[in-house]
Amino acid sequence: xxxxxxxxxxxxxxxxxxxxxxxxxxxxxxxxxxxxxxxxxxxxxxxxxxxxxxxxxxxxxxxxxxxxxxxxxxxxxxxxxxxxxxxxxxxxxxxxxxxxxxxxxxxxxxxxxxxxxxxxxxxxxxxxxxxxxxxxxxxxxxxxxxxxxxxxxxxxxxxxxxxxxxxxxxxxxxxxxxxxxxxxxxxxxxxxxxxxxxxxxxxxxxxxxxxxxxxxxxxxxxxxxxxxxxxxxxxxxxxxxxxxxxxxxxxxxxxxxxxxxxxxxxxxxxxxxxxxxxxxxxxxxxxxxxxxxxxxxxxxxxx
Amino acid sequence: xxxxxxxxxxxxxxxxxxxxxxxxxxxxxxxxxxxxxxxxxxxxxxxxxxxxxxxxxxxxxxxxxxxxxxxxxxxxxxxxxxxxxxxxxxxxxxxxxxxxxxxxxxxxxxxxxxxxxxxxxxxxxxxxxxxxxxxxxxxxxxxxxxxxxxxxxxxxxxxxxxxxxxxxxxxxxxxxxxxxxxxxxxxxxxxxxxxxxxxxxxxxxxxxxxxxxxxxxxxxxxxxxxxxxxxxxxxxxxxxxxxxxxxxxxxxxxxxxxxxxxxxxxxxxxxxxxxxxxxxxx
Ligand SMILES: Cc1cc2nc3c(=O)[nH]c(=O)nc-3n(C[C@H](O)[C@H](O)[C@H](O)COP(=O)(O)OP(=O)(O)OC[C@H]3O[C@@H](n4cnc5c(N)ncnc54)[C@H](O)[C@@H]3O)c2cc1C
Ligand SMILES: Cc1cc2nc3c(=O)[nH]c(=O)nc-3n(C[C@H](O)[C@H](O)[C@H](O)COP(=O)(O)O)c2cc1C
Ligand code: FES
Numbered sequence: 001x002x003x004x005x006x007x008x009x010x011x012x013x014x015x016x017x018x019x020x021x022x023x024x025x026x027x028x029x030x031x032x033x034x035x036x037x038x039x040x041x042x043x044x045x046x047x048x049x050x051x052x053x054x055x056x057x058x059x060x061x062x063x064x065x066x067x068x069x070x071x072x073x074x075x076x077x078x079x080x081x082x083x084x085x086x087x088x089x090x091x092x093x094x095x096x097x098x099x100x101x102x103x104x105x106x107x108x109x110x111x112x113x114x115x116x117x118x119x120x121x122x123x124x125x126x127x128x129x130x131x132x133x134x135x136x137x138x139x140x141x142x143x144x145x146x147x148x149x150x151x152x153x154x155x156x157x158x159x160x161x162x163x164x165x166x167x168x169x170x171x172x173x174x175x176x177x178x179x180x181x182x183x184x185x186x187x188x189x190x191x192x193x194x195x196x197x198x199x200x201x202x203x204x205x206x207x208x209x210x211x212x213x214x215x216x217x218x219x220x221x222x223x224x225x226x227x228x229x230x231x232x233x234x235x236x237x238x239x240x241x242x243x244x245x246x247x248x249x250x251x252x253x254x255x256x257x258x259x260x261x262x263x264x265x266x267x268x269x270x271x272x273x274x275x276x277x278x279x280x281x282x283x284x285x286x287x288x289x290x291x292x293x294x295x296x297x298x299x300x301x302x303x
Numbered sequence: 304x305x306x307x308x309x310x311x312x313x314x315x316x317x318x319x320x321x322x323x324x325x326x327x328x329x330x331x332x333x334x335x336x337x338x339x340x341x342x343x344x345x346x347x348x349x350x351x352x353x354x355x356x357x358x359x360x361x362x363x364x365x366x367x368x369x370x371x372x373x374x375x376x377x378x379x380x381x382x383x384x385x386x387x388x389x390x391x392x393x394x395x396x397x398x399x400x401x402x403x404x405x406x407x408x409x410x411x412x413x414x415x416x417x418x419x420x421x422x423x424x425x426x427x428x429x430x431x432x433x434x435x436x437x438x439x440x441x442x443x444x445x446x447x448x449x450x451x452x453x454x455x456x457x458x459x460x461x462x463x464x465x466x467x468x469x470x471x472x473x474x475x476x477x478x479x480x481x482x483x484x485x486x487x488x489x490x491x492x493x494x495x496x497x498x499x500x501x502x503x504x505x506x507x508x509x510x511x512x513x514x515x516x517x518x519x520x521x522x523x524x525x526x527x528x529x530x531x532x533x534x535x536x537x538x539x540x541x542x543x544x545x546x547x548x549x550x551x552x553x554x555x556x557x558x559x560x561x562x563x564x565x566x567x568x569x570x571x572x573x574x575x576x577x578x579x580x581x582x583x584x585x
Contacts, residue, residue, distance in 0.1 A: 025544040032306040045546075053555050060539050060547035062355050067539055071546045074556060217354065269540040270346065270356060272308065272397070 002286040003293040004279070006040070006260050008238045009161040009186035011095050011122055013040035013261055016294060017251065017279050020242050020265030021046055021099035021125060021165075022071065023216075026085055027092060033272040038279065040261060041095030043125055044085075047115075049107035051077040061198035061207035066217025066244070067266060068196050070210040073101050078111045082118065090120040097163070101127040105153050112158045123160050126151065126185075129167030129192035141167035141192075144179040155184030163240065166190040166231075168220075173227045174234040181235045189240035189263065190231060191224045217266040218244040225257055232258020232299060246274060248281020258299040306400060306542065307335060310393040314370060316386075320448050322377050324386040325362070328394060329370040337364055339427035340403030340510075340533055340565040343371065344541040345385065346395040353381035358538050358560075360423040360510070361399065371398065374422040374451070400541050404531050404565050409435040410505035415519050417443040417477050420511025421451055423533060427508060432459035439463065439504070443477025443515070446470045477511075478518040504528050520568035524575060530568045534559050 004015035018041040019027075026044045027036045036042060054074025061068040075081070081098075089096050098121050102108045108126065115124050128141035128150055140146045151164055164180040166173060168191040177188055193214025198207040224243025232239045241259030245251050246267040254262045267274040286294060315327035344356035363372035377383050388394065404427055412431055416424045421442055432438050438460025444450045447470035456462045464472025465480045473480050509519040510533035523530030536548040536559040543561035550559050551572040557563075568574050 022546075023540075023544060025542075029540075029542050029544045033308060054546065054549070056551070057549050057556075058537060059549065060537055060545070062353075064352070065354055067355060069539070069545065069547055074546050074549070266539075269545060270354070271395075272540075272542065 002283055002291065003295070004283060004286075005293075006295060006298070008163075008240060008261050009123070011041065011097075011161050013095060014038075015040045015279050015282070016255065016259075016261040017275050017282070018043055018095075018097070018240070018261055018263045019268065019275060020263040021127065022069075023265040023268050026089065027096075028088065030268070030272050034276045037093045039094055039275055041097055041122070042092070043097045043099055043263060044089070045075060046073050046099040046101040046127055047075055047078050047081045047111055048073055048102045049078055049104075049110040051075070051080070056209040058207060058209055059213070061213065063196070063198060063215065063217075064219060066215055066219035067269075068198055068208060068213035068215050069193070070208045070213035072210070078114045082114055086118055086120070092120070095122040096120055097123045097125055097161075099125045099127050099165070100154070105150050108150055109153050109157055112154045116158050116160065121160075123163060123186075124154075124158060125163040125165050125189055126154055127165050127192070128180075129165050129169075141165075141176065142170050144175060147176050148179050148183040151180045151183035151185055161186045163187040163189050165192055166227075167192050168223060168227055168243075169195050174230050177231040177235050181237050185237060187238045187240060187260075188231060188235060189242065191220070191227055191243045194220050194223060216244070218246055220244050221250060225253060228254055228259050229257040229301070245278070246270075248278045248285060251278050251282060252285055252297060255294070255297040256299070256301040258301070260298055304338075304341075304399060305335065306397060308395065308397045311371065311396050313388050313390055313392050313394065314368070316388060316390060318386075319374075319451055323451055324375045324377070325452075326373045326375060326385065326388070327365070327368070327370050328373065328396065329368060334364060334366070334369055334371060335399065337361055337371075337399040337426075338403030339406070339430050340423050340531075341399040341401050342541070342564060343373070343396050343398040344400060344538075345373075347381045347384050348394075350380045350384040352379070353384065355539055356397065356541060357381045357385070358400075358535075358541055360533070360564075361426055362422045363425045363429070371396070372425075374425075376418070397541060401560055401564050402562065404508055404533075405567075406430055406434055407436060407506050411437045411503060412439065413482075413504040413507045414438065414440045415443075415477060415507065415509040415511070415515070416440070417511030417515045418449065420509075420515070420533070423510055424508075425452065425455060428456050428459040431508075436460075439482065441465070441477060441480055441482055443467075443480070443511070444471075476518075477515055478522070483522060506530070509533070516568075517574060520571075520574050523568065531565050532568050532571075532574075533565045534563050536560075536564075 055072035196215035221244030228241040238260040241254035242263035311328035549556040
């Protein structure tokens with residue numbers, strides 16, 4: 001028997017594998033394919049203070065080993081989340097984490113205050129890194145003062161585990177990481193999508209309605225891995241790594257780079273059973289290497 | 304409806320014309336119930352440019368052989384790889400996905416397909432026939448080579464064809480076929496010679512190019528005939544998890560992969576009469 005359990009601040013995860021926001025719906029979309037309760041946790045689709053229609057179609061472009069999306073935080077707002085979605089999430093016997101987003105600090109605070117009252121929401125992930133909204137979102141995550149301001153404001157109203165999700169679209173990822181740690185983040189997750197673009201050369205038009213969008217999938221893995229390694233060395237709080245993870249090998253690389261847990265995003269689209277395969281792959285790796293606990297892998301990079 | 308993921312074995316791969324292939328995929332476990340208009344997501348192996356799964360309509364379900372048929376038009380590398388797949392190989396498929404057509408009983412129905420849009424029509428015609436409907440299938444294409452499997456529909460009802468160059472059936476756009484003209488509010492417009500429709504369809508089902516479906520939806524709305532259309536928005540997940548495939552409906556953006564791909568045309572924003580239609584109706 002190997003121990004797969006990890007702890008991210010106060011969150012006890014039965015294994016280090018979670019799902020990335022916006023790629024796993026609210027969990028129920030995957031109920032036919034996997035036992036969602038077997039995951040370390042699920043991070044559900046972003047919730048904003050008000051209903052958002054998101055961006056017009058087309059919102060997706062396939063790219064080499066990945067995809068661009070420009071969903072634009074489509075969701076029905078916090079009130080709808082509390083009344084209609086939350087009751088369906090309470091039956092899950094795993095950590096359910098809400099992804100909180102908005103375009104103003106007041107909006108973030110409003111959502112966080114409501115989430116704080118929900119017993120079955122084990123923590124929130126503050127999305128200060130979405131590239132797909134005109135104002136706010138990523139703007140908060142790309143400058144230290146605004147990242148600090150939004151993290152502090154939410155910290156004041158939120159008591160449980162507060163994860164802050166960073167944007168890779170910055171010059172120095174460690175500066176932002178240290179800033180949000182100082183501002184009260186209990187954990188840091190990274191990376192969100194990398195800003196990118198796709199053109200249809202036949203029609204000479206951009207593929208996405210918004211012209212630019214967020215790149216995800218295996219294409220971004222090396223960038224994500226580098227950033228996780230840099231941040232994990234710099235901060236004291238736990239780091240959750242994501243970006244292109246598809247296999248147990250990918251996940252183990254992130255753990256070795258210093259991540260305490262990982263999230264799986266785009267890979268869920270190609271194989272909805274990816275998460276459970278990654279978990280059993282990590283377990284096999286531990287057995288094969290005679291390692292009794294997954295915690296021994298965290299930050300164990302030999303360099 | 305429960306969704307499955309399974310490796311299916313290719314038991315047949317027939318080339319229908321220069322671009323179209325018919326694949327027969329056999330399952331080991333008994334296939335679940337499926338509804339015409341639903342689709343599958345296929346994982347394509349060996350294509351460097353294909354990372355995401357590819358959606359295809361369910362063309363036919365053969366219970367005797369426990370197989371699923373797909374009608375594939377080669378448009379890029381993913382479809383090219385599927386079209387060249389050898390017998391005995393397996394493909395990983397997620398199915399059945401989305402909401403299919405609402406099936407009526409004992410009615411006079413019209414099915415309109417164009418181009419590769421005919422893929423779901425076989426399954427649809429078969430089910431509508433089983434439920435006692437008078438089935439009329441109208442297929443359009445640019446030339447006779449584009450008219451696929453028309454002989455297959457004859458066992459379920461009447462088949463009408465139109466080609467833009469007149470090489471098969473009536474000459475012109477599918478939307479100007481005389482069977483549609485016979486169905487106006489004005490009885491004197493009735494021109495289809497062998498037709499006993501007396502100017503009435505109870506329901507219209509359409510799948511094919513966007514412009515064609517819009518024109519058919521417009522036609523149906525003018526005559527107060529319920530009309531369902533099948534959309535082919537690009538998809539990433541096919542199961543409602545990514546929100547990439549949305550269409551604007553009267554209730555805002557909805558996912559084509561879970562709320563559709565089949566929609567009542569009146570539910571779609573911009574598909575009603577106030578808006579311009581892509582093809583003329585003559
Ligand atoms: C619900 C649904 C059902 C479908 N049913 C069928 C079917 O039964 N038979 C069939 O042949 N095809 C069907 N399609 C379309 C099919 O999925 C695409 O043609 C296929 O994904 C193209 O893959 P590719 O790798 O060959 O092309 P790519 O290399 O990805 O693209 C080649 C070209 O086709 C265009 N294209 C790709 N996907 C789409 C799309 N969804 N709509 C419009 N243009 C597209 C691209 O913009 C590009 O110009 C369906 C699509 C959907 C969403
Ligand atoms: C379609 C799509 C929607 C996303 N929506 C959100 C979101 O609402 N909130 C968020 O923080 N991240 C969102 N993301 C980013 C992912 O959570 C993740 O950070 C990113 O995709 C990188 O991981 P991956 O390569 O494993 O997908 C989205 C990504 C995709 C592909
Ligand atoms: S394709 Fe992902 S939600 Fe429809």
